[in-house]
Amino acid sequence: MSNLDEIDLKIMRATQSGLPLTPLPYHAVAEQLELSADIVIERMRRMQELGVIRRIGAVPNHYQLGYRFNGMTVWNVPDEKIDALGKKIGNLDFVSHCYHRPRHLPLWPYNLFAMVHGKSQKDVDQQIKQIAEILGSDNRGSDVLYSTRILKKTGFRSK
Amino acid sequence: MDEIDRRIINALQTGFPISERPYLETARALGLSEQELLDRLDRLLKDQTLSRFGPLYDAEAMGGALTLAAIRVPDERFEEVTNIVNAFPEVAHNYARNHVLNMWFVLATETPAQLQQALISIENQTGLTVYNMPKITEYFVGLKLEA
Numbered sequence: 001m002s003n004l005d006e007i008d009l010k011i012m013r014a015t016q017s018g019l020p021l022t023p024l025p026y027h028a029v030a031e032q033l034e035l036s037a038d039i040v041i042e043r044m045r046r047m048q049e050l051g052v053i054r055r056i057g058a059v060p061n062h063y064q065l066g067y068r069f070n071g072m073t074v075w076n077v078p079d080e081k082i083d084a085l086g087k088k089i090g091n092l093d094f095v096s097h098c099y100h101r102p103r104h105l106p107l108w109p110y111n112l113f114a115m116v117h118g119k120s121q122k123d124v125d126q127q128i129k130q131i132a133e134i135l136g137s138d139n140r141g142s143d144v145l146y147s148t149r150i151l152k153k154t155g156f157r158s159k
Numbered sequence: 160m161d162e163i164d165r166r167i168i169n170a171l172q173t174g175f176p177i178s179e180r181p182y183l184e185t186a187r188a189l190g191l192s193e194q195e196l197l198d199r200l201d202r203l204l205k206d207q208t209l210s211r212f213g214p215l216y217d218a219e220a221m222g223g224a225l226t227l228a229a230i231r232v233p234d235e236r237f238e239e240v241t242n243i244v245n246a247f248p249e250v251a252h253n254y255a256r257n258h259v260l261n262m263w264f265v266l267a268t269e270t271p272a273q274l275q276q277a278l279i280s281i282e283n284q285t286g287l288t289v290y291n292m293p294k295i296t297e298y299f300v301g302l303k304l305e306a
Contacts, residue, residue, distance in 0.1 A: 004221060012216055015214050016213070016214070017213070018211050018213040019175075019214065021182075021197050021200055021201050021212075023197070024179065024180065025181065026177065026178075041177055041178065041179075044177045044214065045177050047214075047216075048214075051217060051220050052216060052217055052221055053214045053215065053216055054215045054217050054300070054301075055174050055175075055215055056174060056175040056177065056213060056214045056215070057171045057174050057175050058171035058175075058200075058203075058209050058212045059209060059212070060168055060172070060209055060210070060302065060304060061209065062304065064206075064207055064208045065208070065304055067304055072263075082296075083298075086296065087298050087299075089299075090299025093303055095299060096301065096302050096303075096304075097299065097300050098297075098299040098300075099294040099295070099297055099298065100294065100296040100298070101293065101295060102293070104292075107231070107290070108229075117304060145257060145258045145263070146257050147254040147255065147256055147263075148254075148255045148257050149254070150252075150253075150254055151241050151244075151253035151254060151255055151264075152245045152250060152252060152253035152264070153251075153252050153253075
């Protein structure tokens with residue numbers, strides 16, 4: 001964590017659960033931490049440039065927006081092509097997370113993960129078809145995992 | 160939720176300024192008053208249309224470690240293993256999924272060493288193999304759901 005110091009971490013802890021809903025939110029954070037607003041603004045801009053802050057914004061609740069069908073789609077694609085394919089799949093509007101992850105053969109042959117979100121099962125089926133079309137002959141097998149139960153969900157959110 | 164709420168949600172998924180009067184800037188771009196934007200955000204958070212509003216920090220960029228892991232849990236042990244796994248504070252989310260690998264959880268720690276230790280402890284306490292699937296490359300993370 002070479003680029004961050006104690007001030008950055010204080011700002012992070014003070015804002016990770018949300019930004020104050022007041023006209024001068026960064027001033028409110030500054031006041032709470034006994035810092036100047038300029039410092040808070042400068043530090044947060046820097047953290048955003050460094051990618052420590054991915055973005056500042058709203059995270060909608062999928063369910064409340066009607067996106068009740070959330071599937072973890074997983075694909076077995078050639079390792080030498082995965083970066084090009086992963087970027088294409090990640091660009092699709094309905095994909096919220098797209099990663100290259102390791103296989104665990106023979107039980108788990110899949111190396112490309114894409115979370116998809118739809119308002120109906122039909123939507124999701126269509127999305128899966130669209131991904132399969134993009135992957136074409138590089139699709140060596142796939143599966144879709146749906147969550148059947150939330151066993152634990154804490155306030156932690158990294159993304 | 161009305162048309163203005165939808166426009167707010169769609170606009171705020173892509174970003175929010177770090178400046179003196181960020182709500183005022185955003186409100187103007189949406190044709191609203193600052194107070195109306197604040198009131199609506201407050202309501203959207205209270206009624207849980209938004210799960211949060213603010214900076215999204217990247218745990219790994221901050222030096223922390225994060226992974227996705229799965230276990231093949233025998234049906235008759237599912238509750239017992241759920242209790243063991245959930246008892247780890249490092250386990251942020253845990254889901255039952257419809258697959259042979261039927262338990263999937265996200266682990267987050269302040270350091271990579273703590274992550275490895277937690278994975279080993281879960282294996283020891285459950286007696287089951289933990290399939291660790293840390294990201295190798297991230298292609299996209301974000302939300303672009305249309306409200």
